[in-house]
Amino acid sequence: MSKYFITGIAGLLGSNLADYILKNTKHDVYGIDDLSGGYIDNVNPKVVLHQKNILDEDFDEIFANVKPDYVYHFAAYAAEGLSPFIRCFNYDNNLKSTAKVVNNCIRHNVKRIVFTSSMATYGRAEPPFHEDLIPQPIDPYGIAKYACEMDIKVAGEQHGLDWCIIRPHNVYGIKQNIWDKYRNVLGIWMYQHLNGQPITIFGDGKQTRAFSYIKDSVGPLYRASQSDKASKQIINLGGIKECTIDQAADTLLSVMGSGTKKYMQARHEVKHAYSTYKKSEDLLGFSHKTSLYDGLQCMWDWAKQRPKRERFIWPFYELDKGIYSFWR
Numbered sequence: 001m002s003k004y005f006i007t008g009i010a011g012l013l014g015s016n017l018a019d020y021i022l023k024n025t026k027h028d029v030y031g032i033d034d035l036s037g038g039y040i041d042n043v044n045p046k047v048v049l050h051q052k053n054i055l056d057e058d059f060d061e062i063f064a065n066v067k068p069d070y071v072y073h074f075a076a077y078a079a080e081g082l083s084p085f086i087r088c089f090n091y092d093n094n095l096k097s098t099a100k101v102v103n104n105c106i107r108h109n110v111k112r113i114v115f116t117s118s119m120a121t122y123g124r125a126e127p128p129f130h131e132d133l134i135p136q137p138i139d140p141y142g143i144a145k146y147a148c149e150m151d152i153k154v155a156g157e158q159h160g161l162d163w164c165i166i167r168p169h170n171v172y173g174i175k176q177n178i179w180d181k182y183r184n185v186l187g188i189w190m191y192q193h194l195n196g197q198p199i200t201i202f203g204d205g206k207q208t209r210a211f212s213y214i215k216d217s218v219g220p221l222y223r224a225s226q227s228d229k230a231s232k233q234i235i236n237l238g239g240i241k242e243c244t245i246d247q248a249a250d251t252l253l254s255v256m257g258s259g260t261k262k263y264m265q266a267r268h269e270v271k272h273a274y275s276t277y278k279k280s281e282d283l284l285g286f287s288h289k290t291s292l293y294d295g296l297q298c299m300w301d302w303a304k305q306r307p308k309r310e311r312f313i314w315p316f317y318e319l320d321k322g323i324y325s326f327w328r
């Protein structure tokens with residue numbers, strides 16, 4: 001039996017991966033989450049949970065006590081569009097916390113760290129994004145993720161730490177945060193509709209993205225720590241069929257059975273972002289099973305049963321200059 005330590009275990013990926021490991025294996029699952037972006041009711045009761053921030057002083061002690069075999073480092077605040085306005089927070093939360101996790105993985109001879117990077121690393125590169133492209137991130141979130149990737153690779157070279165870096169593509173589904181107005185477009189739309197508002201689209205809606213249902217992603221995530229082939233590899237995950245944001249909105253409106261769209265000020269964002277997925281099929285046994293319509297149907301059925309929670313709003317930004325009208 002091995003010990004798995006998942007950071008960000010109360011979030012979408014962490015909680016669903018913990019459920020998967022506990023259901024399909026006999027391994028023990030430990031986790032840490034400060035509940036800044038996830039919810040305690042997402043966490044499987046069999047998980048040993050530390051309700052803490054990675055940046056807290058006693059993180060090293062927690063890690064030493066768990067002494068995990070495998071680490072999944074998912075904890076992050078993934079609000080890409082907001083990251084230019086919360087720069088310092090972004091680098092502390094994403095980059096500094098990764099450095100702390102990496103230090104501990106080296107110190108305690110962890111067998112492999114799996115890190116979730118992002119499509120945001122590709123930035124202005126030409127789609128479809130292939131793992132061999134040189135990243136050209138266009139915002140602090142993408143820069144932080146790219147820096148984390150490089151840090152982990154260097155830890156592999158100098159200290160022999162084994163790693164696998166996953167670049168997931170717009171994962172959505174049950175247990176996703178739908179109460180944060182800065183991230184998770186499909187969740188934002190569900191929240192708006194549940195609260196009697198039109199669903200909002202930044203710009204003309206002709207941006208292209210691809211979406212991945214969480215259930216199709218967890219098996220490959222588990223194999224990312226287990227498969228010999230995945231050792232020291234960067235692998236895109238999910239998102240096999242791109243669509244425009246407008247088409248994604250129409251799909252959700254048809255799932256919800258009603259609602260309208262409202263177009264807002266355009267954001268500083270990549271126009272077209274979709275990726276190759278062959279490597280995830282070959283190395284992680286990824287298989288796209290769930291259509292956007294079916295995945296949204298499952299998530300919408302779940303979202304309708306959620307408690308009415310206060311929406312998360314930043315009390316102040318580090319930078320006001322250039323902030324969009326809808327976030328003022």
Ligand SMILES: NC(=O)c1ccc[n+]([C@@H]2O[C@H](COP(=O)([O-])OP(=O)(O)OC[C@H]3O[C@@H](n4cnc5c(N)ncnc54)[C@H](O)[C@@H]3O)[C@@H](O)[C@H]2O)c1
Binds near residue numbers: 052
């Ligand atoms: N979901 C996606 O589409 C997607 C796409 C690309 C990359 N990713 C990356 O995958 C990872 C997981 O994404 P997710 O969708 O599950 O996000 P999520 O927000 O649902 O989960 C992240 C969890 O981390 C916790 N957390 C954040 N900072 C923390 C800290 N300093 N200490 C302790 N806990 C902290 C939050 O409370 C939250 O529960 C993130 O690193 C994200 O950047 C996700």
